[in-house]
Amino acid sequence: MLEDEFDSDLQDNLGSRFQILVCIDGSDESYSGLRYAVRMGADNSADLTLLYVRPVDQGLRSGGLQMRVARENMLKWGVQLPGTKALTKGRDMLVEMGFMADDWKEQVVHTDVTGDPLGDNTTVYKNDEGACISLKLLVSPRVDRGILDECEVGNYDITIISMSETDEAKSHAGYISPATTFAVATQHRGTVLVARELEEDHGHFMCVDFTEKAIQSAVKDAQIASRCHCPVFLYSVAATEDELETAKSVVARAKAAIEAEGLSIAGQSTGVGDPVECIVGKGRNYSLIVLADSSVKGLRRFFTTSVAYEVLQKAANSVMIVR
């Protein structure tokens, strides 16, 4: 197939198909995020992009000898660079899980990046039905900036990024630190799933409040959950017993909105107390805690926190922020 034709097909797909971005750093947690993405895109109903961001090499730290000289020497010895191996492992997993086959068409796109022997590299795999899987090895001054740039360019419906502090995760060269994950989760304009001890089959714990945004987010989460046949449990917290009725009505509103879309929920409940503590405590038993985006915008995000971001910091399991 001609390159232009290949590109034009891809552009068409971007507008119509569900797009999932999975940030890979080589850790087990990032691959559990990939497995979840495969569930969401079951039967190739979604396009997957696996992204590994490598910080641009600093020639100054290597004493003035550009790092590219060392990297080129490694390539001459046939040594794989960090990133290539992690993405290849992800691709092999997709083949093992039956999400892609060896006979998919492949196209490699390279973009030179000053000061780096590898530059940006993308390998795109595509089948005849239009399903698409991309492996992206990008370089960026900082990992979080690289991920955020890709998020903005790609218009992804959901971005999955791991948050892990285990020794296993830290031992990988491309380790995505909690600070990086937090930066992406707070600064990205789209939906972000922060994968942390991600266990499948326990359902989405969707937390709603009285705002219209929360109701819309609940509907969006129900749509995402339906892709992987995950049950949705609605939850709302009242600060005092007096507000309990309001919380119940919020849950009822969310349920009605979800059912109006032809979807259903598996359960609903309410609680009384501190919202963050209630959500973190009760949400522990589910695959994901799902929250609507914070209302905090712009510069205020640097100085204030919200329930969503506090939950993101304190939860022991995965959290999805819907935008």
Place this chain on the structure above:
Amino acid sequence: MQAGKATRPFFSLRSIGLFLHDRRWLIAAFVIGAVLYVVPPPDGLSREGQLVLIVSLVAVILFVTEPVPLPSVALMIIIAQITLLGLDSSKVARSLMSDSVLFIMGSLMLAVAIVKQKLDKRIAYLIVRATGTGIYPICVGISFVCGVLASIIGEHTVAAMMLPVAITLVTLTSDNPKEVKGLAAVLLFSISYGCAIGGIGTPSGGARNAIMISYWKDFFFDPTNPETRRFLVDYVTWIKFAYPVFLAQLPLVTLILFAVFKPERKTLRRAVAKLRKQIEVRGPMTGRDWAAVGIFLATLVGWVTMSESVGLGTIALIGAVLFLIVGLVPWNDMNTGVNWGVVWLYAATISLGVEMQESGAAEWVATSFLDLLGPMNMDQGMPLLAAYTGLTTLVTNTMSAGAAVAVLGPIALRTAEIAGEDPLYLGFITAISSSFAYFTAAAHPAFTIVYASGYLKAADFFKVGWRMAIMSAVVLLIAAKFYWPLLGLS
């Protein structure tokens, strides 16, 4: 295809917030500088000296936190010397170029030229032939070869050459990195620490050595006074003082590495056999290979025999030019392989170091430091040397060794004068202990290159680094106490 990077609107509230967040240390450094600027100078410090110290402090904060590209810090130092200190721009421009800066330029060009010659496979072959297949002797061999080479041509060159050798040995042993974590650690750290301890061996082993040699000459050599000729430290004299310190550390490196990491294999018989097969494909030495070795040896001979008369930098430049003339490396490779920002960085910090001496700032800091050490009886003799070893180790772990010597050198040499110690003593202590930057993956050029392979954790550097720092400091102080007096230092 999705092409290009996303461009955020430059003036959105969000982009301004991110910009300020990224440059918070730049803002903090400038605020600290501005506050100190309006404060009157303390007793004993001239206004000019105070300004030099303010510029130095701001530069150090920027070196450590890196909110802006480091070469821009070098340019800021130059601008500050002209605008804040009121120095003539031509004088500042002249102070940027010295033999040590020529040496840094020449040695970086030599580094690129040597790495491009693909001699690494031949060196690897020599190592495995000499050491056999046991993991312990292989690590000793790698440390020794890396140390000896790094003492002559700079650690970054050696790390770039030897890294693929170690990784190839690891990957030929097992495809799964989790199964060979300990093995990868001992092999890669043998390169890192071999290079780190070797860099002190000769003046050409690192910019820090050349900088100290130029400080001795600039501050103490008087052509009219024959007694000051001892401050013209030549290549061989440096080797006499520093090489035994390197050699004494060599066997201890492997011992420490094996105490910290437990390699999963005792022998690498299969990996070495496969490596030998790969290497033998290269065939016998070609004319190009011999020419490269010849130029390298000629440069080494030039450093040993002519550095006192024409300078280390000139010899390095001659070596680089010979590689270009013979056609062993194209200019474009040299041009793109060297980060010229480093040259600016060293030039500016050396210039600032000279200004620190001339403005009296170095004397004020030295006196204050001695006043601090006095109550602890550490203001002379071995305790003073130990204090400077500790101070330099701390500073060099936060910035490059060359920058640490450029900033601390004038202070150390002035301290020696005030305390009645020999400036050669404290100069050697400062230059050598500036190589004890063992704590982080970014502390040594060789560490950064090896860490980029992806086989080591950042925390591993501290795990082994603090043990190495103690060992190196003890070896250095023992040499200063018992060996250097035999060479005429008192």
